[in-house]
Amino acid sequence: MTQQELQQLVEQISLEYFKRPFRHRVVINHRFKTTGGRYHLADHHLEFNPAFLTAELRTDLIGIVKHELTHYHLHLLHRGYRHQDRDFKVLLQQVGGSRFALDVGNRRPQAKKFHYICTNCGQQYHRVKRIDTRRYRCGVCSGILKITTKM
Structure with a gap:
């Protein structure tokens, strides 16, 4: 999946599940090892792990997109956007987003010295x-x- 296709997917999910448009950019971050995605408070863009962009992990990617869009929309509405906030937990449950990202095995094993x-x-x-x-x-x-x- 390219960055353009990911941008379209995020915009589509935003309209379908949140009934609000996504008006910022989506970036693929190749440095992510264990994180599925990230929402940036300063400029409102979203970053995603390229490991989840494969066809067999599509359902996991959709759950991660919903999670990050929950942060995005609640922050723009000046409501509780952090993981521990009640607004975040309720909206994430309503849209069916994932709470945690699947471990795709990108961690580097540490040597026992x-x-x-x-x-x-x-x-x-x-x-x-x-x-x-x-x-x-x-x-x-x-x-x-x-x-x-x-x-």
Whole structure:
């Protein structure tokens, strides 16, 4: 799906479900990893994750578009547009938008750099960040942790 087609889809959904026109621009943001979409308060444009623009994720894309349009229309009407606001929750429920985006597997796995072992029971722990072994103990037996490898 191109940016032009996405713009037309957003305008169509806005008229169909919100009975209001969408008069700003839609952008495809290739830097998104876990976010489905974003509404910008300053200039009112919408950004979407290109991973959701495939045909098999079309229903998820429509749910994300409804979610972002809920932010958009409530903000322009000077009503509660944030996730915790009652106006937002009610309108999102009415239009059938999705509350969360589907995980499409774009996250980069973090390397487990530090390997710890319990000196008492032998339980092993793999961690991304270094931990203070004077402060933290084994979760199984409360034994002392010893760093074995720093990769």
